[in-house]
Amino acid sequence: MTVLILTCEEDVTADMVVVHLHGSGVPVVRVDPADLTAGVSLSGEYVHGRFRGHLSAGGRLVSIGGLRSVWVRRPGTPAGRAAQPSPWLTEEAAQALYGMLRGSDARWMNHPDAARQARHKPWQLRLAQRCGLPVPATVITTFPRAAREFAERFPDLVVKPVSGAHPQDPPRAVPTSRVAPDADFTAVAFGPTLLQRRIAKRADIRLTAVGERLLAARKAADTGAEPVEVDVRFAPPGAPWEPVDVPPRIADCVRTYLREAELAYGAFDFAEDADGTWWFLECNQSGQFGFVEVETGQPIARAVAEWLARPVPGETVEAGRTPTTAR
Amino acid sequence: MQPFALNYARPARELVITTPYVYDSGLQLNVLADGRVAARDHALLREVGTTTSTAGSKTHFDD
Numbered sequence: 001m002t003v004l005i006l007t008c009e010e011d012v013t014a015d016m017v018v019v020h021l022h023g024s025g026v027p028v029v030r031v032d033p034a035d036l037t038a039g040v041s042l043s044g045e046y047v048h049g050r051f052r053g054h055l056s057a058g059g060r061l062v063s064i065g066g067l068r069s070v071w072v073r074r075p076g077t078p079a080g081r082a083a084q085p086s087p088w089l090t091e092e093a094a095q096a097l098y099g100m101l102r103g104s105d106a107r108w109m110n111h112p113d114a115a116r117q118a119r120h121k122p123w124q125l126r127l128a129q130r131c132g133l134p135v136p137a138t139v140i141t142t143f144p145r146a147a148r149e150f151a152e153r154f155p156d157l158v159v160k161p162v163s164g165a166h167p168q169d170p171p172r173a174v175p176t177s178r179v180a181p182d183a184d185f186t187a188v189a190f191g192p193t194l195l196q197r198r199i200a201k202r203a204d205i206r207l208t209a210v211g212e213r214l215l216a217a218r219k220a221a222d223t224g225a226e227p228v229e230v231d232v233r234f235a236p237p238g239a240p241w242e243p244v245d246v247p248p249r250i251a252d253c254v255r256t257y258l259r260e261a262e263l264a265y266g267a268f269d270f271a272e273d274a275d276g277t278w279w280f281l282e283c284n285q286s287g288q289f290g291f292v293e294v295e296t297g298q299p300i301a302r303a304v305a306e307w308l309a310r311p312v313p314g315e316t317v318e319a320g321r322t323p324t325t326a327r
Numbered sequence: 328m329q330p331f332a333l334n335y336a337r338p339a340r341e342l343v344i345t346t347p348y349v350y351d352s353g354l355q356l357n358v359l360a361d362g363r364v365a366a367r368d369h370a371l372l373r374e375v376g377t378t379t380s381t382a383g384s385k386t387h388f389d390d
Contacts, residue, residue, distance in 0.1 A: 009350035011356050013378045015366035018355065058352040134349040147331070159332050172338035174332055191330025290378025294369045301366075 001315070002027040002062045003147055004055070004106070004306045007073035010036070013290035013301075014073045020305035026068075031057045034076025034190035036093040038083060044100045052305055053100045069105035069308045072115065073286065107264070109307060113263040118285040121194070125280075131256040132249075133280040136271075137197040147185040147195060154197040155181045158230055162194045164282070199279045204232045205270035207246060208289050209258055210303040216290045217270070218221050218244035241295040250278050259285065264307060348371055 003026055007014045014030070021028045036058070044053030044064065053064035078093035079085055096235070098112060117123065128135050139150040140162055151157055160176040167174070178198060185193075199234050202223055207216040218234065220239040229235040246254070250270075258266055267287020270278040289300045347355040348365035357365040365371060372378050 002366045010357070010377070012348070012365055012372065013344075013366065015356045019364060019366050022354075022356075028355060058355065159335055161332055166339065167333065169337065172333075172336040173339045174336045177335035185331065187328050187331040190328050191332065273388065288378065290372065291376075294373050294378055304363065308380075 001066050001312060002029055003180075004028075004062065004070045005030045005073055005103065006033060006069050006075040009033050009045055010078050011074045013093035013288065014071075016290060016293065016301035017071070017304045017308070020302050021309060023306070024309060026305075026309040027062075028061045029055065029057060029060050031055060032076045033078040033093065034095055034261050036079045036082065036097060037089075038081050038106070042097075044102065051100075051171055053104075055097075058176060064100055064104050067101075067104050067179075068312055069107045069109065069310070070101055070104075071109045071304070072112065073309055091246050100103035103184075103207065105312070106226055107308075107310070109264040109304070118266070119164075119282065121162060121282055121298065124283055127257055128253075128280040128283075131253045131260065133257070133291055134277055134310045135197055135280050137198075138194065140194045142192055143191055144185040144188045147193060149190045150195055151179070151183070151185070151320060155196075155272060156198045157195050157291075159233075160194055160196065162192050168194055173234070177233040178230055198230065199271040199273050201279075202274055203269040203272040204269075205244065205272055206241070206287075207250075207254060207255055207267045207268040207270065208292060208298075208300050209263075209268065210300065211264055211307045212255065213303045213307075215292075215298045215303065216244050216246045216248045216302055217241040217296050217298065241292055243293075243296045243298055247278065260287075265304070292294045342373060346377060347371070355359060 003021055005014055005018070007029060007030065009032060018028055019031065028093055031229055033040070036042070039057065041056040042054065044051060051065070055062050061165065077090055078097055079089045083087055102112070122140055125138055137154050139146060141147055141150075157179040158176050159179050161174045166172060179195065201221050203221055204219045205216055206219075207214060219241045222238055254268060265285065267284045267289060269281040269284070271281055273276055292298060293300045341363070346357070348359050351358045359365055359368070368388075
């Protein structure tokens with residue numbers, strides 16, 4: 001049975017996983033939905049109470065019923081590179097592709113429904129609270145007065161996008177930024193604003209969860225002065241990422257989070273404070289992991305490959321052999 | 328007026344990355360000019376930065 005990877009060609013992080021799948025002899029088909037109708041083809045029949053579907057890409061043909069797992073990594077917009085792309089064609093292509101795949105018995109990393117829900121950062125904060133993870137005091141509001149009152153209670157604040165997205169017209173980045181205590185909050189009325197108590201961090205933590213497996217890395221913060229740049233993605237390189245053990249209580253909470261969110265993969269960001277507490281910031285359901293593996297040597301790609309290659313029910317595996325289907 | 332958070336926006340860095348590898352549809356992997364698999368060369372991946380968390384990226388917001 002085959003692992004289907006939905007991603008773009010330039011996704012070299014996916015390559016890190018494909019290498020392991022090749023090494024273990026597990027069949028892989030890599031498809032970018034953007035290539036639908038121009039390099040990628042599909043067909044599905046619903047006849048006599050049965051479904052038979054196929055995907056074709058790069059000279060490979062795979063039965064949808066023969067899929068072991070689907071990894072939604074960095075897929076392009078369906079039919080985005082068609083000869084005559086349009087929003088209508090994209091919707092048609094998305095419905096055809098994902099609709100057929102949803103009907104398969106394949107395991108997902110991550111299922112589109114779970115992924116869509118997991119992208120909501122306010123939902124993440126509430127789920128993290130319910131799972132027992134420490135969450136910095138946060139307000140999301142369009143009331144300037146609520147923002148001002150929050151700032152009086154928590155004078156050391158940061159602001160960040162509610163969605164995590166960045167404006168594209170024109171392209172701008174909105175990093176997590178410190179808010180001056182005397183900030184004018186009038187503009188809070190013009191868009192939902194997320195304000196959060198700043199954690200005086202001594203390190204950033206990236207915890208990559210692959211199924212039950214948790215791999216955490218730690219990057220020490222520059223504690224020499226009051227940081228101007230609080231967003232590690234925008235800060236100068238500084239200290240390297242290094243492997244770190246996951247505190248057992250955090251591990252329990254993270255596994256609960258994944259279970260509740262129905263996620264097979266999640267990249268959790270924490271801020272570690274001076275007491276060693278890991279404060280939950282967010283969980284990206286398809287967060288990047290290549291840079292962590294490259295710096296720390298942690299076997300994240302192998303863990304992903306092993307999850308994707310797990311035998312399906314009814315499949316037998318001999319030691320050192322590729323899984324074979326018994327039916 | 329613009330939303331409060333946009334007071335903290337900055338121009339997105341236009342990253343023009345020239346990757347020293349190309350996709351090989353037969354292998355389903357990106358390969359270097361000498362035929363080696365790019366993903367096996369961690370020093371190279373670190374150098375080109377294509378596996379990093381790319382905040383502000385147009386296509387990858389799940390970083």
